[in-house]
Amino acid sequence: MQSIRGMQDILPEEIKYWQHIYFAAINTFEIASYQEIRTPIVENTELFLRSIGEGTDIINKEMYSFKDRGNRNLTLRPEGTASIARAIKQHNLCNEHQVQRFWYLGPMFRYERPQHGRQRQFHQLGIECTGTINPMADAEVIYLAQHFLRELECTQWYIEINSIGSIDHRNKYTIDLEKYLSQYIHDLDEESKNRLFINTIKILDSKNQKTQAILDQGPQLINYLDEQTLNHFHKVTSYLDSLQIKYTINPKLVRGLDYYNKTAFEIKTNSLGTQNTICGGGRYDNLIEQIGGPAIPAVGWAIGIERLLLLVKNTIKLQEQPLSYYIATQGTEAKKYALKVIPTLQKYQIKFEIDFSDSSFQKQLKKAYKKEALICLLIGLDEVETNTITLKWLNKHEQKNYNLEVFLKNIQKNTKQLCIEQ
Numbered sequence: 001m002q003s004i005r006g007m008q009d010i011l012p013e014e015i016k017y018w019q020h021i022y023f024a025a026i027n028t029f030e031i032a033s034y035q036e037i038r039t040p041i042v043e044n045t046e047l048f049l050r051s052i053g054e055g056t057d058i059i060n061k062e063m064y065s066f067k068d069r070g071n072r073n074l075t076l077r078p079e080g081t082a083s084i085a086r087a088i089k090q091h092n093l094c095n096e097h098q099v100q101r102f103w104y105l106g107p108m109f110r111y112e113r114p115q116h117g118r119q120r121q122f123h124q125l126g127i128e129c130t131g132t133i134n135p136m137a138d139a140e141v142i143y144l145a146q147h148f149l150r151e152l153e154c155t156q157w158y159i160e161i162n163s164i165g166s167i168d169h170r171n172k173y174t175i176d177l178e179k180y181l182s183q184y185i186h187d188l189d190e191e192s193k194n195r196l197f198i199n200t201i202k203i204l205d206s207k208n209q210k211t212q213a214i215l216d217q218g219p220q221l222i223n224y225l226d227e228q229t230l231n232h233f234h235k236v237t238s239y240l241d242s243l244q245i246k247y248t249i250n251p252k253l254v255r256g257l258d259y260y261n262k263t264a265f266e267i268k269t270n271s272l273g274t275q276n277t278i279c280g281g282g283r284y285d286n287l288i289e290q291i292g293g294p295a296i297p298a299v300g301w302a303i304g305i306e307r308l309l310l311l312v313k314n315t316i317k318l319q320e321q322p323l324s325y326y327i328a329t330q331g332t333e334a335k336k337y338a339l340k341v342i343p344t345l346q347k348y349q350i351k352f353e354i355d356f357s358d359s360s361f362q363k364q365l366k367k368a369y370k371k372e373a374l375i376c377l378l379i380g381l382d383e384v385e386t387n388t389i390t391l392k393w394l395n396k397h398e399q400k401n402y403n404l405e406v407f408l409k410n411i412q413k414n415t416k417q418l419c420i421e422q
């Protein structure tokens with residue numbers, strides 16, 4: 001049996017990085033008053049149809065949808081924002097006059113061709129700031145994204161930002177763009193040709209140079225935005241300037257989800273080949289209302305953890321706790337006696353490993369060396385009978401016998417001392 005194509009096990013060696021990222025997220029976001037939220041992996045398919053938009057790649061070809069035994073149309077969530085919008089509405093988590101901040105981390109599912117940095121089950125870490133149209137919120141979420149990357153020693157990235165206006169602005173623009181591009185339909189790349197009458201605006205994303213040259217001469221989205229939208233964008237960039245956050249304005253940046261309006265941004269890297277977007281986000285002022293909730297504006301982003309790890313795995317400094325005690329025993333009585341030590345080690349968070357075998361002390365010591373333990377606790381019949389415990393310092397070839405109660409009473413102090421002595 002094998003795991004499903006595009007869905008990977010995360011093995012213990014790898015999990016260390018995931019835990020590091022999770023704790024870095026807690027530290028970064030909770031300090032900024034973002035609260036963690038977890039929503040179910042499965043939602044009604046309709047939620048995504050109504051939020052992500054029918055012409056998008058996710059809805060057209062990437063959804064993991066199925067019917068359950070009750071004949072309900074369900075989908076494994078392809079992203080986190082729609083579910084959070086649903087939770088906000090369902091539990092009345094915010095209103096128009098109240099700012100709420102959330103963060104999340106969890107698996108997402110998209111039926112895409114698996115490749116480097118692209119999987120069918122992948123994970124996103126994201127934040128959402130709801131309840132305000134203030135451009136300062138846009139700046140706050142962008143600030144937190146770049147701050148989080150810095151915390152992880154990730155430096156190989158750049159921010160691109162754009163204003164994509166409202167649906168109305170984009171609809172007007174799309175009509176003109178479609179008209180303009182239709183004249184050059186034979187010169188467009190294949191993918192753009194296919195998109196022309198379905199998801200015209202996504203052609204801006206094309207990597208094809210000829211298509212890009214044609215676009216450069218055509219209508220520009222910025223000219224379709226109203227005063228208020230331009231003003232908002234100007235404020236966002238000026239806040240970023242005061243935060244000394246570097247960005248480039250990319251007038252062709254559009255996102256793959258329909259719910260965004262005004263601010264859209266991406267954090268990209270040059271180090272990952274074609275899968276070069278690590279973080280995508282923007283403002284979504286109409287989403288919560290669109291799925292039947294109150295009109296609550298919001299802004300947020302999501303980072304792909306697998307892609308992030310491809311970038312930072314070599315630079316993250318993991319703080320691994322050393323194995324303080326390897327516990328070697330001989331015989332059933334010694335094993336029972338050894339169990340008395342465990343609760344104290346657990347209480348003081350001192351890392352230990354018990355050898356379950358009945359092999360010779362010599363063999364067990366060999367294993368202790370291999371595991372790079374600081375100390376091997378030796379417990380045999382002698383120790384049981386004299387109510388003591390023998391400590392063997394593995395790098396000094398020194399050993400000492402202690403009274404068990406004295407050892408346990410001083411274990412915190414002793415272990416610290418032992419570590420220093422190492």
Ligand code: ATP
Nearest residue numbers: 112117118119122256277278279280302303304307
């Ligand atoms: P892409 O253009 O790479 O497909 P996207 O625009 O579909 O990205 P978003 O929906 O904005 O991506 O998701 C935010 C982030 O989630 C992406 O920047 C990326 O890091 C990550 N991501 C998206 N799809 C996948 C996937 N199939 N496998 C791994 N990571 C992904």
Ligand code: MG
Nearest residue numbers: 057058112256
């Ligand atoms: Mg995609």
